[in-house]
Amino acid sequence: MADIEVAREGRVQIIRFNRADKKNAITRAMYKTMADALVAADGDESIGASLMLGQPDVFTSGNDLADFMAVAMGSEHGGEVGEYLKAIATGTKPLVAAVDGLAVGVGCTTLMHCDLVYASPRAWMQTPFVDLGLVPEAGSSLIAPRLMGHQRAFALLVMGERFSAEQAQQAGLVNVVVASDDLEAHAMGAAERLASKPPEALAISRKLIRGDRDEIVARILEESEHFKGRLKSDEARNAFMAFMQKKAK
Numbered sequence: 001m002a003d004i005e006v007a008r009e010g011r012v013q014i015i016r017f018n019r020a021d022k023k024n025a026i027t028r029a030m031y032k033t034m035a036d037a038l039v040a041a042d043g044d045e046s047i048g049a050s051l052m053l054g055q056p057d058v059f060t061s062g063n064d065l066a067d068f069m070a071v072a073m074g075s076e077h078g079g080e081v082g083e084y085l086k087a088i089a090t091g092t093k094p095l096v097a098a099v100d101g102l103a104v105g106v107g108c109t110t111l112m113h114c115d116l117v118y119a120s121p122r123a124w125m126q127t128p129f130v131d132l133g134l135v136p137e138a139g140s141s142l143i144a145p146r147l148m149g150h151q152r153a154f155a156l157l158v159m160g161e162r163f164s165a166e167q168a169q170q171a172g173l174v175n176v177v178v179a180s181d182d183l184e185a186h187a188m189g190a191a192e193r194l195a196s197k198p199p200e201a202l203a204i205s206r207k208l209i210r211g212d213r214d215e216i217v218a219r220i221l222e223e224s225e226h227f228k229g230r231l232k233s234d235e236a237r238n239a240f241m242a243f244m245q246k247k248a249k
């Protein structure tokens with residue numbers, strides 16, 4: 001089974017994390033698969049919306065820390081993450097997500113690019129960037145304060161506070177909290193309804209609502225410059241080492 005499954009149901013493209021044994025941690029290859037799928041959806045008139053799904057009780061734990069560690073130890077960063085972030089920031093098709101369980105790091109910041117987000121009562125969101133010696137990414141340093149106000153964005157992005165589904169809903173990151181058993185069907189229903197709307201009117205409306213993407217892309221690049229530098233810092237190296245050592249115990 002691929003770590004990312006890309007499928008179709010009618011006019012809905014489904015992108016599913018499928019690496020549950022590693023809490024759906026995202027490798028470079030997984031970013032690439034998702035970026036390619038989203039770019040393909042953009043150019044495919046038969047796709048009306050994309051839906052991101054995880055596994056029971058796990059959306060994703062974010063970037064694979066072993067990949068971060070490799071960069072910290074001198075490997076090239078690779079462009080896959082950038083391709084993925086560009087795809088979610090500038091893609092023209094509506095993006096829907098269903099979050100059951102944990103959504104950490106880029107699993108959380110991805111939601112800031114979705115048009116509709118549904119979460120189960122056991123969903124939680126967290127971005128431990130600063131504790132890992134890193135900085136916010138995916139444009140979250142720009143989008144989160146606009147979405148939820150400075151203090152809540154700071155609590156999420158800098159303090160690394162864990163937001164429950166209810167808190168995430170209050171912060172504007174989640175539309176509706178839906179029971180785990182009904183979550184995927186609920187999100188799929190919304191994606192299908194979106195995908196059946198008149199495509200041109202939908203595209204124009206979405207573009208107007210999402211506003212200036214150049215600003216967001218510029219912020220993603222600015223964050224990314226810092227992020228790449230931070231990955232090679234002692235602060236980050238020590239944090240990754242601590243995670244690996246905890247694992248080894």
Ligand code: COA
Binds near residue numbers: 021023026062104
């Ligand atoms: N990268 C690489 N591996 C990861 C991972 C990640 N982001 N998240 C989880 N895993 C792996 C664990 O190493 C473990 O692997 P193992 O079974 O080979 O030891 C497996 O997934 C299960 O994770 P575990 O930590 O045992 O699950 P948990 O339920 O106790 O904790 C988390 C879940 C998400 C809280 C914890 O795994 C974690 O903090 N992960 C790191 C999250 C992170 O910092 N992401 C990057 C943000 S920028």
